[in-house]
Amino acid sequence: MTVTVKLYYWPGYCSLATHIVLNWLDVPFELEKAGLTVRKSAAFFAINPSRTVPVIQNGDEVLSQNTAILNYLADSHPEAQLNGDGSPWGRAIVNRWLGYVNSDVHKAFSPLHHPERLLGGDDAKTQASAQAKASIRGHFEIVDAALANHSWIAGARRSIADPYLFVLLRWGQLFEIETSDLAHLTGYFDRMASDPAVIKSLAEEKIGRRLVN
Numbered sequence: 001m002t003v004t005v006k007l008y009y010w011p012g013y014c015s016l017a018t019h020i021v022l023n024w025l026d027v028p029f030e031l032e033k034a035g036l037t038v039r040k041s042a043a044f045f046a047i048n049p050s051r052t053v054p055v056i057q058n059g060d061e062v063l064s065q066n067t068a069i070l071n072y073l074a075d076s077h078p079e080a081q082l083n084g085d086g087s088p089w090g091r092a093i094v095n096r097w098l099g100y101v102n103s104d105v106h107k108a109f110s111p112l113h114h115p116e117r118l119l120g121g122d123d124a125k126t127q128a129s130a131q132a133k134a135s136i137r138g139h140f141e142i143v144d145a146a147l148a149n150h151s152w153i154a155g156a157r158r159s160i161a162d163p164y165l166f167v168l169l170r171w172g173q174l175f176e177i178e179t180s181d182l183a184h185l186t187g188y189f190d191r192m193a194s195d196p197a198v199i200k201s202l203a204e205e206k207i208g209r210r211l212v213n
């Protein structure tokens with residue numbers, strides 16, 4: 001029996017990383033759009049009390065948190081080598097980048113995504129936004145330097161860290177983070193954006209390669 005994984009997502013959110021990995025792995029899946037109304041519902045709270053996407057549901061198994069989901073999918077399909085070359089070191093390097101993308105780069109966007117959650121008046125929010133953009137630009141410079149040495153963020157082969165980084169580079173475009181001088185990073189973005197599974201995932205979420213379609 002083929003089990004279909006359900007992915008709770010919202011177009012262009014970090015759930016897009018899981019969506020791309022499902023397409024890379026050719027896993028049968030269905031998409032469940034989880035907007036604010038769904039995320040605030042008691043039913044959603046029961047599967048993820050954090051009320052965030054992504055969440056995957058596979059029969060009785062329900063899993064939230066990007067890093068858990070992406071590692072679970074990669075480990076369930078070792079032949080795809082999305083978690084390194086199978087060695088502990090290869091896996092560690094993938095998770096070094098996945099952790100950086102999830103904990104540092106993703107969260108640097110919070111003041112831009114959710115200014116309403118910041119304390120203070122308009123001046124404080126404008127300052128927080130400028131600081132967030134400078135911090136994201138700093139992260140993108142680190143990524144650009146890493147990409148000078150290899151085509152994918154964790155090395156010579158693609159991994160579960162790449163779709164997540166792609167999502168954040170798209171957000172960078174939305175918030176007009178300047179990257180035109182970061183040649184390795186812009187080349188990487190184009191490489192990801194022309195990947196067939198990425199194109200398919202963007203089409204399934206009805207969004208373009210840039211957030212501003």
Ligand SMILES: N[C@@H](CCC(=O)N[C@@H](CS)C(=O)NCC(=O)O)C(=O)O
Pocket residue numbers: 013014015051052053054064065066067102
């Ligand atoms: N630590 C969580 C963060 C997930 C997260 O921030 N998801 C965002 C979308 S990119 C979300 O659902 N935000 C809804 C909200 O904060 O209300 C994870 O890695 O899964």
